[in-house]
Amino acid sequence: MSYGDFVNVDVDKLLADAEKQFARADEIQQVLTSAVGRAKDEDGLVSVEFAAEGLRELELHPKAMRLGSAELAEKIKKTIRDAADDLSQEIDAAMNETFGEAGNPLRFLNDPDAALQDVRSTEAAFNRTFDDVMGELERIRRRLEL
Numbered sequence: 001m002s003y004g005d006f007v008n009v010d011v012d013k014l015l016a017d018a019e020k021q022f023a024r025a026d027e028i029q030q031v032l033t034s035a036v037g038r039a040k041d042e043d044g045l046v047s048v049e050f051a052a053e054g055l056r057e058l059e060l061h062p063k064a065m066r067l068g069s070a071e072l073a074e075k076i077k078k079t080i081r082d083a084a085d086d087l088s089q090e091i092d093a094a095m096n097e098t099f100g101e102a103g104n105p106l107r108f109l110n111d112p113d114a115a116l117q118d119v120r121s122t123e124a125a126f127n128r129t130f131d132d133v134m135g136e137l138e139r140i141r142r143r144l145e146l
Contacts, residue, residue: 024098031094037087041079048076050083 045064049057
């Protein structure tokens with residue numbers, strides 16, 4: 001009787017890998033809670049800090065008050081977007097460092113087609129494995145004459 005690759009499973013390695021994954025999850029959790037995106041407008045009139053909870057700091061230089069309300073509003077909105085982008089890049093870099101570029105789950109946000117391709121590939125592998133298992137069960141059933 002053949003048990004395939006199950007006989008060769010290294011349980012200690014499997015447990016060690018699981019512990020590494022939990023450690024990675026802790027690292028990412030710390031990064032997500034401590035990461036801060038920062039930006040200043042090109043004139044240095046608006047400074048922003050943006051974190052997971054949203055806008056953390058907004059500083060306006062006194063000269064900013066000389067701007068018209070529409071112009072100031074646009075500067076604030078653009079600077080907030082820039083700080084949010086900075087936060088996103090910081091988190092993406094941390095995810096790449098932790099999981100590697102190919103293993104970074106955030107890569108699918110920018111490339112949904114790649115996510116769909118991975119899902120299709122996983123589905124095909126599952127279907128092959130399922131067919132193999134069902135075939136093996138059928139052979140066992142015939143041997144036992146059930």
